[in-house]
Amino acid sequence: MTREFPREAVAVPQARSFVREVLDTWGVTERFDDMLTCVSELAANVVRHDETHGHSFHVALSGRDGLLRIEVLDASRRHPVVKSPSADSTTGRGLLLVNELADGWGVEPRDPRGKVVWTEFKIAARQGVTSPW
Template sequence: MNVDIQPALVRDRFFPRSRQTVRAARVFAAETLHAWGVTCRRDDVSLCVSELATNALLHGVPPGRHYRLRMLLFDGTVRVEVADSGGGRPRVADRDPGADGGRGLLLVAAVADRWGTAERRPGKVVWCEFALGPGA
């Protein structure tokens, strides 16, 4: 029996440790979705790219290092991965409602269809996925 399995489309880029790269990461994500012809969930992907890149910069990228944004398209799903070389295991934390920050993963969990973490040496990968509707 022949099964037609489509390979994943993959694009990735490295970004230096700088807050200015969060905007560049969003632009890269938007360009990638456009190149793939993905017309839905762009705002959701952009928000999650911003939050994951910001978290990598604040908690996972040591001075002089970088983070990698990797995007994959497979089986009607867009996957966003942000890899850094920092330690720790990201988690959604309870935050003081009056706090200025600390809601990044809470937003990712609310907007993405799935999210999680994976170990890498050194560091970790935080990922999220977005199911695309028919004809996306």
């Protein structure tokens, strides 16, 4: 499942709602909050740091063999960077959260331009529900 979002602040809660809807449809309840937090952080990074003004971004979900993958695709070639914020800093913790909550994450180039930032979660394979499993 994939959906396109505008590169605007309003897209962050929209992306979160999209993931919530898909997870509900697929019957995924475990690690639900972790997944929603991660997609919020990845979408917020696109909105804040994507230098390709005016472009949209996509959020895609897929699952197979007990592994759920969430991807955020944008037109920027700029890779996100894990930071070490100071104790009183109000930003810079998003990828630290993703790193702690997900079972894996990474960045891949996207043709003809841009990148995919992905995060994966190990969950029980589903049977008898509408899902990619």
